[in-house]
Amino acid sequence: MPELPEVETARRDVERAACGHRISRVSTVDDTIVYEGVRADAVAAALTGRTLVGLDRHGKHLWMKLDRRPWPMFHFGMTGWLHVYREEKDRPRFWKIELLFDHGVRVAYRDPRRLGRIRLRHDPPGEPPVSELGFDPVLNLPGLAFFKAQLARRKAPIKAVLLDQSFSAGVGNWIADEVLYQARIHPARRADTLSGAEIARLRAKLDCIVTHAVKVGSDEAHFPRTWLFHYRWGKTKGAVDGRCRPISFGQIGGRTTAWVEAVQARPR
DNA sequence: CTCAGTGTTCAGTG
DNA sequence: TCACTGAACACTGA
Numbered sequence: 001m002p003e004l005p006e007v008e009t010a011r012r013d014v015e016r017a018a019c020g021h022r023i024s025r026v027s028t029v030d031d032t033i034v035y036e037g038v039r040a041d042a043v044a045a046a047l048t049g050r051t052l053v054g055l056d057r058h059g060k061h062l063w064m065k066l067d068r069r070p071w072p073m074f075h076f077g078m079t080g081w082l083h084v085y086r087e088e089k090d091r092p093r094f095w096k097i098e099l100l101f102d103h104g105v106r107v108a109y110r111d112p113r114r115l116g117r118i119r120l121r122h123d124p125p126g127e128p129p130v131s132e133l134g135f136d137p138v139l140n141l142p143g144l145a146f147f148k149a150q151l152a153r154r155k156a157p158i159k160a161v162l163l164d165q166s167f168s169a170g171v172g173n174w175i176a177d178e179v180l181y182q183a184r185i186h187p188a189r190r191a192d193t194l195s196g197a198e199i200a201r202l203r204a205k206l207d208c209i210v211t212h213a214v215k216v217g218s219d220e221a222h223f224p225r226t227w228l229f230h231y232r233w234g235k236t237k238g239a240v241d242g243r244c245r246p247i248s249f250g251q252i253g254g255r256t257t258a259w260v261e262a263v264q265a266r267p268r
Numbered sequence: 269c270t271c272a273g274t275g276t277t278c279a280g281t282g
Numbered sequence: 283t284c285a286c287t288g289a290a291c292a293c294t295g296a
Contacts, residue, residue, distance in 0.1 A: 003274060033292080060275080078275055079293080094293095113293045115275060129276095156286060165276080173274055234296095235272090254288060256273075 002076035004138060004170030005213035007062050010082045011055045012217075014064075014107055017084045021101040022051045023066075028097045036117045040097070043120055046070055047099060056124070059133045059169025063124045072097075073119040074109055075129075080116030083108045133169035137210045147203050151191040158194065158202075159187035160253030168206070173255050174229060175213075179205045181228040181241075186264040187252045193267070232258040 002010075026047045028040035035043065050066040057063075062082075063073040074082065083092050086104050094112040101107070109118060124130050135142050154161050161167055162176040171179075180187050183201040185194065194202070209227075216222035223229050231241050235256070239247040245262040 006274080075275085077292095078273065113273090113275095113291095115292065117276095154285085160286080163275090175274090233274095251288095255275090 002060060002078075002080060003172030003175050004060060004136070004210055005175075005218045007057055007060050007076060007170070008138065008214050009218040010076075011057045011062050013084055014082055015055050017105050018052050018099075018101045018103075018107055019054060020052065021103050021105070023047050023049065023099050024102045025100040026097065027100070029095060031096055031114065033114050034096050034111055034116060034118055036119050038118075038120045043072060043097065043118060046120055047072060052101070058125060058130050058136050058139065059165055060172070061124070061130050061133070061169075063121070069122045070120045071122075071124060073117075073121055073124055073130075075117045075119075077111060077113065077115030077117070079113040080109065080111035083110055133165055134167045136169050137171065137206050138214055141203070141207055144200055144203060147199050148196065151194055151199060154191035156191060157188045157252050158185060158191045159255075159257055161191045162206075163253050163255065170210070171206070173257075174232070175206075175209060176253075177232065177258050178209050178228055181258075181260060181263060182209065184263050184265075186266055187257050187259050188250075189267045228258060228260070 026044040028044050030040050050068055053065040053067055055062060055064050061073060061075050063071050065071060074080065085106055091098060092108055092110040095108045095110045096118060098106055098108040121127050150167065151161065159176050159180060162171050162179065177187065179202060182205040183198065185198055185202060213223065220229065226242050228241055231239055231247060235249045241247055241260050245260050248259050248261055250257050
C-alpha cells in the first residue's frame with residue numbers, strides 16, 4: 001500500500017536498521033522491467049562495499065545516500081516494499097535485490113506485480129523522475145496562495161489533480177479520496193470551480209491526513225475511526241461511513257473513487 | 269475463470 | 283502545444 005506515508009515509514013525503518021553500516025554483499029535477481037535503465041549486476045557493483053549514510057524521499061520515490069555515487073532509488077509501484085530481516089531464510093518471495101550489511105541486517109526490495117522500479121542516479125533530486133515532481137505535502141506544503149493559483153488553472157476533476165504527481169507528489173488513491181471526504185468536496189468537481197473556502201479546507205486536510213499517517217507509522221489501526229479509509233475497501237454493497245451514511249463508488253481520474261453524497265455535494 | 273487493484277506511462281483526442 | 287482521458291502494463295488473490 002505504498003503512498004507517501006507508507007514510503008516514509010519504510011524510509012525511517014531502513015534508516016533505523018542500517019544507517020552508518022557498510023554493505024558487505026549484494027544479491028540480485030535479473031529483471032529487465034523493475035530495473036530501469038540499468039542492469040541488476042551494475043546496481044550490485046555500485047552498492048557493494050559502500051556505507052549507508054541516510055535515506056531521502058520525495059513523494060513516493062525513495063533513495064539511499066551512500067558514501068559514493070551513484071545512489072539506488074526505489075519506487076514501489078502498487079506492490080513494492082523494502083523488507084528488513086536478519087536471516088537469509090526470511091528473504092521474501094518476489095525479491096529483486098538484497099543488501100547484506102556488516103552487522104548482519106538484510107534489506108530486500110520485493111515487488112510481486114513488477115510495477116515498481118529500481119534506478120541508479122548521481123543526483124536523485126536533480127534528475128528525472130524526482131525533478132519532475134510537484135511539492136511533497138510532508139516536506140514542503142505550499143501556502144494557500146499557491147494552491148489557489150494552481151487549481152485555478154486546472155479543468156480536470158479535483159481528484160485527478162490530487163493524483164497528478166507533478167502537482168502533489170506522494171498523494172495516491174486513498175489519500176485523495178480521504179482528503180476530499182474530510183474537506184467535503186465532491187471528487188468530480190472541476191478544480192477551477194472550487195471556492196476559496198473549499199481550497200483552504202482541501203489544503204488543511206491534506207496536511208493533517210499525511211502528517212497523522214506518518215506520525216503513526218502508517219499503522220491503519222491508529223487512523224481515526226472517523227476516516228473514510230476504514231470503510232471504503234472492497235466496494236461492498238451497502239457500505240457506509242463512520243456515521244452510517246452510504247458510500248458511493250465510481251471511476252474518476254481513471255481510478256476507483258469512494259465518496260459520500262451526504263457529505264460531498266455533487267457538482268452542479 | 270474472471271476481474272479488480274493503494275501506480276505510472278503513453279497514445280489518442282479535442 | 284497543452285490539458286486531459288483511458289488503456290496498457292504485470293501479477294496476485296478474491
